[in-house]
Amino acid sequence: MTELLEGAAEVRTNAQGLPVALRTRTGWRRVVELALTWRVETDWWRLPIGRDYMRCLLADGECVDVYRDLHDETWYWTRRYD
Amino acid sequence: MRILCALHAHLGLVTALQRFPELHGEPVIVGGAPELRLPVVAASAAARAAGVRPGQPLRQAQQLCPAAAFVPIDPAAVTRLREAVSATLLRLAPAVEVGDDQVFCDISGRHVQHIDEAAWAAAIARALDTALGAGSPAVGMAGSRFVARMAAMRSGPGRIRRVRPAEEATFLAPLPLEVLPIDPAMAARLAAFGLDCLGAVAGLSPADLQRQFGPEGIRLHRLVRGEEIDGLHAEPAAQTWSERLVLAGPVGDLEVLLQAARRCTETLGARLAERGLAAATVRLEYEVEESVPVAVAEVAPAPAGNVAEAWTVVLGLLGRLQPAGPVAAVRVEVGQLGPAGGRQTDLLRPGDSARDAVALAAGRLRARFGEASVRRPRLALDPGDLPERRYVWEAPVVAAAS
Amino acid sequence: MPDSLSAALATLRRRYGPQALRRGDQQEAAERWPTGIPILDGVLMPGGLPRGRITVIAASSSRGPSGRLTLLQSLAALASRSRDVGYVDLAGTLDPGFLADLGADLHACLVLTPGHDRWERGLAMARTLTGAGMPWMGVALGEQDRPRTALWEHALAAFAETVSKRGAVGVIAAPAPLAAPLAHASSLTLTCAAAGWQRAHGDVTGLRVRVTTTKSKVSAPGAEAMLLLRYPRPYAVAEVLGLPSVVAPAITMVDTELMPAAAVAPG
Numbered sequence: 240m241t242e243l244l245e246g247a248a249e250v251r252t253n254a255q256g257l258p259v260a261l262r263t264r265t266g267w268r269r270v271v272e273l274a275l276t277w278r279v280e281t282d283w284w285r286l287p288i289g290r291d292y293m294r295c296l297l298a299d300g301e302c303v304d305v306y307r308d309l310h311d312e313t314w315y316w317t318r319r320y321d
Numbered sequence: 322m323r324i325l326c327a328l329h330a331h332l333g334l335v336t337a338l339q340r341f342p343e344l345h346g347e348p349v350i351v352g353g354a355p356e357l358r359l360p361v362v363a364a365s366a367a368a369r370a371a372g373v374r375p376g377q378p379l380r381q382a383q384q385l386c387p388a389a390a391f392v393p394i395d396p397a398a399v400t401r402l403r404e405a406v407s408a409t410l411l412r413l414a415p416a417v418e419v420g421d422d423q424v425f426c427d428i429s430g431r432h433v434q435h436i437d438e439a440a441w442a443a444a445i446a447r448a449l450d451t452a453l454g455a456g457s458p459a460v461g462m463a464g465s466r467f468v469a470r471m472a473a474m475r476s477g478p479g480r481i482r483r484v485r486p487a488e489e490a491t492f493l494a495p496l497p498l499e500v501l502p503i504d505p506a507m508a509a510r511l512a513a514f515g516l517d518c519l520g521a522v523a524g525l526s527p528a529d530l531q532r533q534f535g536p537e538g539i540r541l542h543r544l545v546r547g548e549e550i551d552g553l554h555a556e557p558a559a560q561t562w563s564e565r566l567v568l569a570g571p572v573g574d575l576e577v578l579l580q581a582a583r584r585c586t587e588t589l590g591a592r593l594a595e596r597g598l599a600a601a602t603v604r605l606e607y608e609v610e611e612s613v614p615v616a617v618a619e620v621a622p623a624p625a626g627n628v629a630e631a632w633t634v635v636l637g638l639l640g641r642l643q644p645a646g647p648v649a650a651v652r653v654e655v656g657q658l659g660p661a662g663g664r665q666t667d668l669l670r671p672g673d674s675a676r677d678a679v680a681l682a683a684g685r686l687r688a689r690f691g692e693a694s695v696r697r698p699r700l701a702l703d704p705g706d707l708p709e710r711r712y713v714w715e716a717p718v719v720a721a722a723s
Numbered sequence: 724m725p726d727s728l729s730a731a732l733a734t735l736r737r738r739y740g741p742q743a744l745r746r747g748d749q750q751e752a753a754e755r756w757p758t759g760i761p762i763l764d765g766v767l768m769p770g771g772l773p774r775g776r777i778t779v780i781a782a783s784s785s786r787g788p789s790g791r792l793t794l795l796q797s798l799a800a801l802a803s804r805s806r807d808v809g810y811v812d813l814a815g816t817l818d819p820g821f822l823a824d825l826g827a828d829l830h831a832c833l834v835l836t837p838g839h840d841r842w843e844r845g846l847a848m849a850r851t852l853t854g855a856g857m858p859w860m861g862v863a864l865g866e867q868d869r870p871r872t873a874l875w876e877h878a879l880a881a882f883a884e885t886v887s888k889r890g891a892v893g894v895i896a897a898p899a900p901l902a903a904p905l906a907h908a909s910s911l912t913l914t915c916a917a918a919g920w921q922r923a924h925g926d927v928t929g930l931r932v933r934v935t936t937t938k939s940k941v942s943a944p945g946a947e948a949m950l951l952l953r954y955p956r957p958y959a960v961a962e963v964l965g966l967p968s969v970v971a972p973a974i975t976m977v978d979t980e981l982m983p984a985a986a987v988a989p990g
Contacts, residue, residue, distance in 0.1 A: 576734065619847075623854050623855050629888065633850070633854070633881050633884055633885055633888070634881075636877055636880055636881040636884065637847055637850065637877060637878055637881040639877050640843065640873070640874065640875065640876065640877025640878050640881075641843070641877075676807060676856070678855040678856045679807060679833070679852055679855045679856050679857050681855070682851050682852055682854070682855035683833060683852065683855075685851070686835070686848055686851055686852075690837065690838075690844070690848070693836055694835060694836055694837060694838075694848070695833060695834070695835050695836075695848070695852075696833070696834050696836070697829070697830070697832065697833055697834070698819030698822070698829045698832060698834060699829055699830070700819075700820070700823055700829060704820075708818065708820060711818075711819070711820030711823075712818075712819040712820050712823070712829070714834075717833055
């Protein structure tokens with residue numbers, strides 16, 4: 240939880256829409272495990288926000304959080320653990 | 322506000338006695354030759370004992386004291402002495418006004434090195450005595466300029482008279498109208514009303530005084546009650562000093578440039594320390610051979626008042642300045658000079674001066690690098706579930722000045 | 724001692740600060756700021772973090788996590804409970820919410836954001852606040868576009884000098900490989916190597932880190948310990964406060980080990 244990231248993420252997904260690889264600053268890295276997934280839905284009374292968060296363990300040892308925006312299907316960075 | 326007033330020998334007389342030490346103890350009249358149609362600027366104690374007073378025509382002074390030595394005033398020497406006195410006192414107080422025969426110092430708050438106001442005042446008096454070498458001054462302390470001066474006049478050489486806060490009006494009440502720094506016509510009208518002391522004037526309502534004298538009546542009302550708000554008329558210090566070192570030959574070696582900058586900084590830093598001043602800005606310039614000079618400047622993290630503090634800033638500048646060619650000369654410039662030891666945050670206690678200084682430094686960084694460069698986070702009151710909404714940023718709060 | 728050697732020593736001291744050189748058989752006396760975490764104060768840096776010195780928390784590898792940032796933030800959070808703390812965020816990724824979860828008093832924290840990987844500006848800003856009296860200053864260097872050494876080494880020297888002069892605690896979290904000026908300026912270097920994620924119920928709850936004192940001018944170098952850097956649950960401040968957020972595991976953990984740095988995803 241040490242670094243709060245922002246911006247769009249490049250993600251390759253499988254047939255279920257789950258990430259199988261992420262493009263980090265050092266290149267594409269395979270997702271070896273999805274440690275946790277959770278959904279956040281809020282702001283339904285103004286501009287609704289819906290996000291599927293995923294905590295990914297990558298092949299190079301990194302652990303990162305990304306989320307998929309449920310409205311535009313775009314992936315975004317959330318955190319990098321250090 | 323608390324103000325100290327110290328009455329001392331006239332700077333013109335002090336410089337005259339420094340120039341002609343053999344005249345110590347003799348009747349000396351400063352102003353010029355007696356045949357000149359000029360007034361007396363200052364007179365020694367022996368001359369005053371004979372009835373000589375500043376402002377009298379020199380010819381009259383000669384008649385009163387035929388044995389007196391008449392000395393012309395040396396304006397350059399007086400200026401140098403005034404600067405030296407100012408530098409000395411600025412080590413002890415944040416604001417200083419040096420007149421011809423009196424100094425005023427701001428002694429609001431507390432000085433970390435002195436246990437109370439009396440000890441602080443004694444230190445100022447000793448420093449003034451040492452700087453002038455003309456005997457101990459008479460010192461007064463009060464909440465306003467006028468009352469402090471009155472207290473000093475009713476003190477004596479080597480003595481300090483303190484008027485405690487809220488006792489100004491009581492102290493002034495028995496004083497005669499002649500002490501008031503007002504138009505003589507106004508004083509005459511007050512006397513015509515049968516008023517014979519400041520207390521009697523203080524008993525009148527401000528509306529009455531305003532009706533009689535207009536806006537001056539309001540000022541008079543404040544004056545006689547010890548509530549005037551005319552503070553110190555401190556002179557601004559010199560704004561910039563610089564030191565330039567011409568290199569033996571154009572060089573590109575950074576180590577040589579570092580040494581040159583160090584020498585310039587040592588000279589300037591020593592001068593700052595000697596004069597009790599500190600620089601808010603520091604500038605480093607390289608004169609590049611066959612090209613325009615390159616320079617970089619910085620607002621110092623805290624005003625630099627000695628070699629070490631100035632060098633810390635110059636060291637930071639050295640890394641930012643890349644000369645395009647061989648350098649012929651190095652110049653270090655310190656600017657926005659102000660009193661060093663008298664910085665209020667350094668003087669006051671109690672109070673979190675370090676935190677105030679940090680907040681002020683943070684303010685300077687924000688002014689230079691943008692509002693977002695220094696911030697304080699705070700947890701949001703209603704964060705919800707999104708991580709980026711858990712906190713908000715705030716500007717660092719600068720504590721109100723005491 | 725020959726004059727030329729004396730001059731060279733003087734130059735080094737001027738350039739890298741008074742602590743840059745010492746005799747081989749001497750350890751510098753330095754005041755300490757005890758962290759209150761036994762494994763740190765007792766083993767890795769006896770007495771605590773040195774005051775008036777630069778401490779570097781270095782990553783051992785440029786790949787994967789190291790724990791350097793969490794360790795820096797944990798120390799900053801601890802310090803903020805008793806004093807003002809400055810934190811220079813060169814990557815611009817600090818999460819104040821996480822800092823609060825670590826137990827930080829955010830009111831005592833000033834965050835400096837000099838701009839992405841502006842090391843020189845960040846160090847200059849750190850020096851400014853330290854010079855003004857900030858007693859504890861952490862600097863988190865970014866890992867991406869490392870600027871040229873010549874651009875920031877003077878700023879580092881100036882920061883080190885100010886830390887020394889003010890007796891402040893200066894901690895720099897640096898990426899691998901450790902830049903030479905940082906290695907020189909450091910009085911105490913703790914090198915962090917990740918040893919595996921701490922897991923609970925499938926989730927990642929912390930990072931196990933092997934910390935080695937690879938350089939110390941203020942105590943004997945070579946000390947080594949395994950730390951568990953816990954990631955407290957959000958909003959769990961009360962839970963964290965009673966416990967140190969940095970603990971030494973009592974037993975060897977055998978959870979998920981870090982993967983070898985190969986395995987690039989298919990393109």
